Amino acid sequence: MNQTEQQTIRLTSEIAVEPIQQMGGDHMIVAAARVSTSGPEALEYADEARRDEGAGLINYLLKHRHGTPFEHAAMTFFCHAPLFVWREWHRHRVGFSYNEESGRYKQLEPVFWVPRRERLMVVPPKHKPARPVYLPLEDDAAYEALIERSRHVYQTCYDAYLADIEAGFALEVARRSLPLAIYSSCWVTCNPRSLMHFLSLRTHDTEAAFVSYPQAEIEEAARLLERIFAAGWPLAYQAFVKNGRIAP
Template identity: 50%
Template sequence: MTDSPAPSFRSDMTVELVKHSAADTDVLWAARVSTAGEQSLDELKKDPERSKGLINYLMRDRHGSPFEHNSMTFFISAPLFVFREFHRHRVGWSYNEESGRYRQLQPVFYVPDESRKLVQQGRPGKYEFVEGTPEQHKLTVEAMEDTYRTAYARYGELLEAGVAREVARAVLPVGLYSSMYATCNARSLMHFLGLRTQHEQAKVPSFPQREIEMVGELMEQRWAELMPLTYAAFNANGRVAP
């Protein structure tokens, strides 16, 4: 093994839309086949704006399957603890993640920036996060960075000693950044956003961890550009997946 790189620290998330086949027209031809049969193919050539009422109706009355005939693949870089929450979403999702068995993991670690609320108040199911003090933020960052440096140094020692990567990785903390490809359709993404983001138009309150919400917000921005009518209907109907 070559000399290990020095640990680096970041507070942001990476979300890149690397591949997609997703448009509002996908919803329309999928929905209209039930009444138009072969003639539903005509929707491929029409302006979806003329049928935004149909999209809103499907969303409002929760006719969900027409929203599944599309695909988006995202490249995501985030801490391991984000991915462990992310992988709870299984229906309509496919994942391939960086493997600590097959490569030496790079020393990139998460630390919260000053905008991250640090203090939890209240009991489970009825709590909120509030701003921490500058002293709490300083202590948090120092504790994390010291722990990360020590853990990665021991990881390097194990690899140098010939210990298998799949064993050595056990000393690394969940603040380590990993990367993955995540593929979904609009329906599965709406379900994810309904649970993992907070929004003023949401009918059902959600209390996501901030770091996975950051990923969700970036995914939402890219999806909104691809399917603006579907996105508008999602918000107008309380951000509940159909």
């Protein structure tokens, strides 16, 4: 059998975020801010052992939206998510660097997203598009039908993709048949300031000063990033939450 024929597709709901590297911590934010009033002596604050001395300053910076000290740290992630998540994620232009697998240079894997059984997905009678709140799906048969329709359409699309490749068409032409549900992987680097901006828009929190209504799948990625942020920059994270989840 030809290599490009009849590859069975894989359905998944998982959004993966793996930390790759981390640079700096709360102490670097403090040291960067301290140069303003201490000049060269600010170097003394670039010491992790002195981190907790900076709690009040970090809270002050966040509260008064002095954002630039939060740019002196960085984190890199490997993320695997469907194209519709990347389409939303890539809108975050400032303080984010991306490198994504190429649909022009490599054959995309037959991995496609389907909603989890428990995902809220039914449109309520009084639906507000700008503030969407969905209902659980009660009907198991309806869910099974949705999965079967997905399987059928994804397999059909992927078969067409492979047929084009087999016929000698370029990958960049063959990929036109692939749906937004196909997965793509990306290397993402950001800093605490840009991450806080992302979190403020891509998480739903009724306690936030501004309540956003993101799609559940990008929120799933955002919540994974939030955990990494909270572990690596606990003072900045606490101040972010305390000040209404608004990026400085």
